Amino acid sequence: MTSDPTTDTIVRVAARGDGITADGRHAAFTAPGDTLAADGSVTHGPHHQTPPCVHFPTCGGCQLQHLDDESYSAFVTDRIASALDGQGLSAPIRTPHISPVRSRRxxxxxxxxxxxxxxxxxxxxxxxxxxxxxxxxxxxxxxxxxxxxxxxxxxxxxxxxxxxxxxxxxxxxxxxxxxxxxxxxxxxxxxxxxxxxxxxxxxxxxxxxxxxxxxxxxxAVTITLGGVPVPLPPASFLQATPDGEAALTEAVLEAIGTPATVADLFAGLGTFTLAIPAKVYAAEGARDALTALKAAAHRLQRPVFPEHRDLYRRPLTVAELDRFDAVVIDPPRSGAREQAGALAASKTPVIVYVSCNPASFARDAKELCDAGWRIDWIQPVGQFLWSTHVELAAKFVR
Structure with a gap:
């Protein structure tokens, strides 16, 4: 709070991008340190920057161009911490990795x-x-x-x-x-x-x-993943920036260590599969993506074992998961509710959860933690610069 009782200070930015005061007042396009008067007028503080794009705030591509680098990084961290807190969880959260301007591919x-x-x-x-x-x-x-x-x-x-x-x-x-x-x-x-x-x-x-x-x-159109050119079906899912992909891959490789066998669930085109130096079982429900991954791995004789599998209708069982030294899972925004139960009961030494939705991640993390797992660390990644969209990679251990 400021010394003036008629004004409030914006203390954080909420999940949808509005600034919030300590007593719960919301104000659009405000940054931490801005002051909000009783009549709704805003005085900008030290973390409020001039938005660089002429289309802001009308264009929906960005919601947070008014935040400086420090406050945007804090927003990314807070999105994850708030989602965990909502499930009664906490974890060490590393400094966010933020992709640079003009890098969206x-x-x-x-x-x-x-x-x-x-x-x-x-x-x-x-x-x-x-x-x-x-x-x-x-x-x-x-x-x-x-x-x-x-x-x-x-x-x-x-x-x-x-x-x-x-x-x-x-x-x-x-x-x-x-x-x-x-x-x-x-x-x-x-x-x-x-x-x-x-x-x-x-x-x-x-x-x-x-x-x-x-x-x-x-x-023939390809995309190089893990140093391997992979056939690219039209409009296939890719990480939004090469920089963000590299940060997530680095986190995955750090978390799994040096395993002999790894399961990559929701493998897609093989973003993590092809970067992992081990035998990798890759499960994916999109047939075009899996076919592309299979072709790329086969051409270079990589030890990848793809399976077309709908992990919502037929998640891996505990017995199947127990065969792997590490499990990497990168589900869609809805999370992996159907797979989380078997993961929680499995004996695999490490789980790496890559998520594009802190809320569904926190829900699944709660099930894992209730079963005796612990979040070792979380690496936030801001690929969608100046948006409210946040990604992360988290390491779970027993």
Missing amino acids: RATLHAEAKGGRITLGFTAEKAHLIVDIKECWILDPRLFALVSPLRTLLKRLNFRRRADIHLTLADQGADILITGFAPEGLPAAEALTRFCEEHGIARVAFDDGLGPETRWEPD
Whole structure:
């Protein structure tokens, strides 16, 4: 509290990005150290920075550009600590690793044709309005450089509706999947070819509701994971930044030590599988991702044993888990409730839990800790700079 009884000081930033005072008052776009007057007016403090992007705060791509580096790092830590506290847990939380500006290698933009012009960008916060971006401080410059050419391309393709544009940086260049629209006719095909040749596009695919149809892919598209080129299905899941992927992988490798056998659950394309120097059982429910991982591992004769397995309907049993020296699990945002019970009862020496949702992580961690496990440490990773989205890797031991 300040000495003035009519003002309150913002002490922390809540999970959804609002600043909070000690007595529970909320104020949007405030930073720790800002003061909130009784009439709702805000005086900025030492941790409030000038947002660098002209689209903030309208654009929903970022919610926290007004925080300086120190307070943003504290927000990432607090998101995890608060989720744990809600489950009656605590753990050593390391200094967050924050990805730098303009390093995002994948993003989904939204396009709309209206009034003879194409709007292309992120949606506004909690709205369907598309912000027509003229600059972006989070996208890799190689992806942002395609925004204006994509507007022109969509006009030439006679685009007249709303669609999503999924951008990914692959080894060969930009991989583009447009969903909700598919062009027709020879002029559209010629315009697409010119666009791809001019901008060095790796692949373009369209999905109008029947699955992705590739229209341009001169060379097979790959993404290198753990030093291994892996075939990249359209719009596959990847860690948001190479920097964040490296930080999470480093944490996983530190946590598992030098095991002979490892289970990688929700393995995806093999982000951790291919980096682990051991025999790895890889379970994944997405068939395209698992097929890509299997092909990459087989080509280089890596000791990887993939299985197509829905871990929600058929989680590994305790007997299966007990065969491994370490288990790595990286579930979707909903967590791994179905798998957590068997993990809690297993005798594997170490569990590494990678999460993109502190709330579902804390829920699953509670089940593990109640069964005698302990959180050795947590490494926060802020790949989605200036957003409320937080990731982490945690080591569990008996």
